[in-house]
Amino acid sequence: MDQNKAIIGNIDGKISDAKGCGKGNLRHSMSIQYIMAASHFSIQTKMIEENHKGDVFGSFFDEIIWNSTASIMMSTSSLEAYINECILDFFESAATSSDDRKFCEDMIASTSINTIDKYRNLSERKGKKIEKSRLACQNVALLMSLRNELIHFRSEWADDEKRHARISRKLFRKFQGSPFTNQGGNLFPMACFSYSCNRWAIKSTLSFISEFCESAGIPNKFNQFRHRIITD
Numbered sequence: 512m513d514q515n516k517a518i519i520g521n522i523d524g525k526i527s528d529a530k531g532c533g534k535g536n537l538r539h540s541m542s543i544q545y546i547m548a549a550s551h552f553s554i555q556t557k558m559i560e561e562n563h564k565g566d567v568f569g570s571f572f573d574e575i576i577w578n579s580t581a582s583i584m585m586s587t588s589s590l591e592a593y594i595n596e597c598i599l600d601f602f603e604s605a606a607t608s609s610d611d612r613k614f615c616e617d618m619i620a621s622t623s624i625n626t627i628d629k630y631r632n633l634s635e636r637k638g639k640k641i642e643k644s645r646l647a648c649q650n651v652a653l654l655m656s657l658r659n660e661l662i663h664f665r666s667e668w669a670d671d672e673k674r675h676a677r678i679s680r681k682l683f684r685k686f687q688g689s690p691f692t693n694q695g696g697n698l699f700p701m702a703c704f705s706y707s708c709n710r711w712a713i714k715s716t717l718s719f720i721s722e723f724c725e726s727a728g729i730p731n732k733f734n735q736f737r738h739r740i741i742t743d
Contacts, residue, residue, distance in 0.1 A: 542592035549585035553709035
């Protein structure tokens with residue numbers, strides 16, 4: 512980021528001068544808004560769980576589904592927005608070569624490169640590879656799978672669950688299932704709607720982005736907003 516650019520709140524700001532007159536230009540950083548939204552919805556989930564502690568499954572669980580799902584979606588949306596913002600930062604840097612700018616253009620235009628590979632490609636371009644075997648990488652890959660299963664949800668009968676059982680096995684021990692659902696059944700989908708799951712999703716997002724920034728040698732934009740992202 513050049514000397515005329517700065518992050519202002521959740522906005523990337525740039526001030527240029529034309530014929531002696533100041534001219535403002537702004538670029539929103541939605542990744543920050545999305546992760547704060549994930550935190551907000553997770554808190555709502557936690558509050559509903561606490562208000563109904565000891566209760567049996569009831570209509571209140573509808574709101575848990577809404578808020579918990581929103582938190583998961585916002586966590587993954589933050590992951591996607593963050594890497595796109597980083598690619599654009601790299602493209603606009605005065606130190607970026609023409610070959611690197613072509614690399615950025617291809618990454619931005621591509622519809623076939625998944626989010627995690629974008630992080631890995633940019634990090635490798637800047638000198639250090641992110642290994643898929645890293646726990647942080649494995650967790651966000653699993654988080655993306657959970658998001659995809661929710662978006663492209665396929666209903667299954669309880670006595671013949673296949674897709675639900677597969678994702679449930681992968682999620683096992685990552686977080687605690689909802690206390691209001693059948694503890695002997697699959698985690699996915701109903702038991703995934705919990706504050707514990709939301710906290711895992713947010714922490715996984717923050718951990719992966721932190722490792723990426725350290726690997727790529729770039730500032731972590733989330734650091735100055737950590738006080739607004741609740742993970743406990």
